[in-house]
Amino acid sequence: MTRRSWARDAEELFGASRRGVITVAQLEDLGVPSRTSYRRCRPGQPWQRLLPGVVLLRTGTPTRRQLLEGALLYGGSEAVVTGLESCRRQGLKREARPGEPIHLLLPAHLKTTSSGYVLVERTTRLPAPVTLDELPLAPVVRAVLDECRRLTERAPIRALLAEAVQQLKAGPAELSAELEQGSDRGSALPREVLREIGKGARSPAEAAAMAVWRRTGLPEPVWNFEICDERGRYIATPDAWCDAVALAWEIDSYEFHFGQPGYAATLERNNRYAAAGVAVVQTVPSRLRTEPRAVAGELVLAYRAAANRPRPPVVLSGRRE
Template identity: 65%
Template sequence: MRSGEWARDHEALYKLSRDGVITVARLVEFGVPKSTCFRRCRPGRPWQRLLPGVLLLGSGRPTRRQLVDAALLYGGPGAIVTGLEACRRQGLKGPRLASDGVRLLVPASCKVSSVGYVTVERTTRMPRPVVVNGVAMAPLVRAALDECRRFTVYEPVRALLTEAVQRGGLGPEALIRELEAGSDRGSALPREVLSDVLGGARSVAEIDAMAVWRRTGLPEPQWNHELRDAGGRYIGTPDGYFRKVRLAWEIDSYDFHFARTRYAGTLERNSRYTAEGILVLQTLPSRLRSEPGKVAAELVAAYDAAGSRQSSSFFPD
C-alpha cells in the first residue's frame, strides 16, 4: 500500500488486526510509519498502547478478549495462555483474585519478559495447546497447576483444584502426574490438597469434612460410596458413610443440594435413608470451618446414637 493510503482505508487496516488489536510491526508492514503509530496513541488520540509494541485501534476501554489477544501478540508466535484465564475459558469459575492479569507460557528461548498485566513464564515443557474460541491456551490440567504454584495460602489452591476435579472432569491422578512432571517450585500446597482429593473428596466442603473427621477418633467412613438396597435400588451417595453403624454424613450446601431444583431431591434422598434404617447427619459446609470442634462432637454423638440403634437389634446390619 502506498504511503498514506492506510489513512483512507480504515476497514482494511482493521481487518489486519485481531478485533482491533495489532502489533506496531504489522502496521509498519501495512505502510503506517512507526512514528505515526506512537503519535496516534497519545492522550486524546484515536488509538492506544496496550503493551510494548501492541496497540488497540480504538480509544475505548479494551474488552477482556482484546487484552488476552494483546498478551498473545506480545508473547510471540509460540505463546499460549495459562493460569486462571485459561481455566475460566475452559469452564471453571476459579477463585476471585485482586489481580486480573494474564499469564503466558512461552518457550525457554523466548526473550519477552513480564510487563503490565502480563506475567510471562518461560518453560522447557511447552504443552500442546488447546484452542477455545480462537484463543490458544494450556490444557486445563496444566493451566490449573500453573496457577496453583503461585499461591502461598491454602484456600485458593483447594478451591481451584477441587473445582477442576468436580466441574472440569479432571482425574486427581492426572493432576498428580502433571505435578510430578514439573519442578518442585510451588508444589507443596497442591500436593497437600491432592492428598485429600485422592482420599475421596470431590469438593472443598468434603476436604473440610475429612479434616473434621480426623478430630473424632472414629473409624474412617467410606467417602462418596454409592448405597443400594437389597433389591439393587439406589438409596444415595453420602459424603461419608459409616457402614458398621449405618450412619450417613451429608455435607449439604445451598449451592449443591438446596438449589430450588434440587430441594425435593434432597428430601427424597433422606426419605430413602430413613426407609432403610440409615441415620443421617446433615452439616452445613460453613460450619466445618467455623465450628470444627462442635461438628466433630456432633459426628461422634451421631455415631454413638447410630451404634445404639444397631445394638438394639431393631436395625440389623
C-alpha cells in the same frame, strides 16, 4: 501501503490487526512510523497502548479477547495461554475477575518478562497447545495446575481442582502425574487436595469435609458410596459413610425453600435413612470453614451414639459416579 496513504486507509490497518490489536512493528511495515503510533496513543488520540509495542486501534475499554490478542502479540509466536484463561476457554464455568491477569507460558530461552496485565512464565516444559478459536491454549491438566501453583490458600485450590474434575473431566491421576513432572514450587497444597479428591471428594465442600474429619481421630469413612437396605433397595449416597456403625454424614445446603425439588429430595432421602435406622449428621458447608472444631465434635458424639446402638442391616454398595 505507503507512508502517505496509511492515514486514509484505516480499514486496511484494522484488517491487518487481530480484532483491532496490532504491534508497532507491524504498523511500521504498513507505513506508520513508530513515533506516529505512540503519538496516536496519547490521551485524546484515537488509539491506545495495551502493552509495550502493542496498540489497540480504537479507544474505549478493550474486550477480554482483545486483551488476549494483545498478550499473545506481546509474548510472540511461541506463547501459550495457561491458567484460568485457558481453563475458561475449554469449558470452565467461571467469569473473569476484574484485573485478572492473562498467564502466558514462553520457552525458557526467551527474555520476555511480565508487563501490565500479562503474567509471563518461562518454562523448559512448554506444552503442545490445544488450538481453539485460533488461540493456543495449554491443555486443561497443565493449565489448572499452573493456576493452582500460584495460589497460597487451600480453599481456592480445592474449588478449582474440584471444578476441573467435574466440569473439564480432568482425571485426578492425570493431575497428580502432571504435578509430579513439574516444579516443586507451589505444589504442596495442590498435592494434598488431590489426595482428598482421589479419596472421593466431588466438590470443594466435600474436600473441606475430609479435612474436618481428620480432626476427629475417628476411623476413616468411605466417600460417595451407595448404601442399600437388606433387600438391596437404594437408600442414599452419603457424602461420608462409617460402615462399622452405620453413620452417614451429609454436607447439605440450607438454601432450599419449601416446594423446591432440592428440598423435597432431601426430605425423601432423610426419610429413607430413618426407615433404615441409619444415624445421620447434617452439616451446612459454611460451618466446615467457620466452625471446623465444633463440627468435628458433633461427629465424634454422633459416632459414639451410633456405636452404642445395634447396627441396622444396611449394606455398603459401590461408588456412585
